[in-house]
Amino acid sequence: xxxxxxxxxxxxxxxxxxxxxxxxxxxxxxxxxxxxxxxxxxxxxxxxxxxxxxxxxxxxxxxxxxxxxxxxxxxxxxxxxxxxxxxxxxxxxxxxxxxxxxxxxxxxxxxxxxxxxxxxxxxxxxxxxxxxxxxxxxxxxxxxxxxxxxxxxxxxxxxxxxxxxxxxxxxxxxxxxxxxxxxxxxxxxxxxxxxxxxxxxxxxxxxxxxxxxxxxxxxxxxxxxxxxxxxxxxxxxxxxxxxxxxxxxxxxxxxxxxxxxxxxxxxxxxxxxxxxxxxxxxxxxxxxxxxxxxxxxxxxxxxxxxxxxxxxxxxxxxxxxxxxxxxxxxxxxxxxxxxxxxxxxxxxxxxxxxxxxxx
Numbered sequence: 001x002x003x004x005x006x007x008x009x010x011x012x013x014x015x016x017x018x019x020x021x022x023x024x025x026x027x028x029x030x031x032x033x034x035x036x037x038x039x040x041x042x043x044x045x046x047x048x049x050x051x052x053x054x055x056x057x058x059x060x061x062x063x064x065x066x067x068x069x070x071x072x073x074x075x076x077x078x079x080x081x082x083x084x085x086x087x088x089x090x091x092x093x094x095x096x097x098x099x100x101x102x103x104x105x106x107x108x109x110x111x112x113x114x115x116x117x118x119x120x121x122x123x124x125x126x127x128x129x130x131x132x133x134x135x136x137x138x139x140x141x142x143x144x145x146x147x148x149x150x151x152x153x154x155x156x157x158x159x160x161x162x163x164x165x166x167x168x169x170x171x172x173x174x175x176x177x178x179x180x181x182x183x184x185x186x187x188x189x190x191x192x193x194x195x196x197x198x199x200x201x202x203x204x205x206x207x208x209x210x211x212x213x214x215x216x217x218x219x220x221x222x223x224x225x226x227x228x229x230x231x232x233x234x235x236x237x238x239x240x241x242x243x244x245x246x247x248x249x250x251x252x253x254x255x256x257x258x259x260x261x262x263x264x265x266x267x268x269x270x271x272x273x274x275x276x277x278x279x280x281x282x283x284x285x286x287x288x289x290x291x292x293x294x295x296x297x298x299x300x301x302x303x304x305x306x307x308x309x310x311x312x313x314x315x316x317x318x319x320x321x322x323x324x325x326x327x328x329x330x331x332x333x334x335x336x337x338x339x340x341x342x343x344x345x346x347x348x349x350x351x352x353x354x355x356x357x358x359x
Contacts, residue, residue, distance in 0.1 A: 038330050041123045045318075048116040052320050055109035062102030065095050113320065120318040125166065128330060132337040136170035136177075140316075143167050143180040144208050152210065152307035153220065154298045155203050161185040164208075166316045172341060173350035179209040179340055181314055206295065206311040209340065211349055213306040219269035221276055223285065223299040226264040256282045262289060276301050284347050291339045291346075308343070 121140035129138045143164025150159070164182040171177070183205045187198040252265040252273045259282040267273035277285075288308075289297050298309040315336050319329070344350060 039327055049320055052109050052112045052116060055105050059102040059105030059109055062098045117318055125316045128333050129337050133341045136168050139167045140165055144178055148210055152300050154300050154309050157186055157203050159184040160187050172344040175212050175344050175349045177211040182208045204309060209308040211306055213301060213304055216304045217301055219272045221267045221273045221301040223263045223265055225296045259286055288346050
């Protein structure tokens with residue numbers, strides 16, 4: 001039976017329903033910022049959201065005839081209105097004019113969105129995060145470095161485009177942690193009637209977490225979502241063993257049937273993998289996965305680091321097409337931050353039973 005521990009950090013919400021916040025990102029005098037104040041901040045941003053929505057919607061509506069005509073290679077105005085109302089040349093001219101006006105509205109909407117997003121991160125996401133983990137540092141405009149992502153070796157395909165935000169760094173107890181949202185992509189070249197162009201494909205989009213494992217590992221251990229065995233049973237296990245693209249040479253069979261059902265484990269050293277993935281560690285990883293039921297979870301243990309990648313859509317971005325002043329949005333972000341910062345406790349990373357000494 002999987003037991004779910006309480007997070008290492010105390011709840012950010014006190015008995016009155018108010019998040020506790022410290023000034024800045026470092027320890028200092030506490031002040032309280034109520035949930036109602038955060039909702040008021042959202043309400044103050046609401047006129048900006050409505051303006052973005054209106055500009056963006058109008059821009060798309062004006063540009064739509066030209067886009068559809070280009071895709072279908074027809075004159076949409078001529079089909080809908082007929083050439084008796086508008087000459088063919090006139091209809092094309094009108095379409096181009098509308099498309100240019102729509103593009104102008106689109107550019108205006110994008111500029112407004114960038115400003116709105118910056119204020120949303122400053123006035124909403126930042127205060128929520130500081131209420132959860134005042135000892136950590138949050139930056140909305142940076143991300144986990146690409147060298148860390150590459151060194152995790154979780155995703156084998158080379159990344160051609162790398163971006164991210166909502167970067168958190170610092171220590172929980174004696175454990176260094178770092179995480180952020182990431183989006184990594186590769187491209188393929190496709191031939192079109194207008195020549196060659198790039199087509200972008202997502203490798204990973206979600207939250208990438210890395211922490212000190214406090215034990216130096218000589219080999220490599222990978223815990224990956226089990227897609228094949230779930231679908232094909234014994235045949236799937238046979239295919240896993242002979243997968244030419246597997247992360248390490250050994251497919252490790254462990255004694256926890258729930259863990260085996262959820263993950264495929266590859267390792268360069270099977271004995272070392274079993275040393276890392278103790279029965280307790282497997283139970284903890286399963287409990288962590290249950291906190292993110294809609295995500296695929298990837299994990300690697302290399303050197304003295306553990307890396308965890310959780311697939312999900314951007315969680316800390318402002319919503320444009322739905323009502324912005326929604327208290328549920330604040331609760332969702334607070335719960336996600338609490339789950340992420342509790343990984344250290346969930347996986348017992350502060351426990352000093354390993355040979356590696358704390359820095």
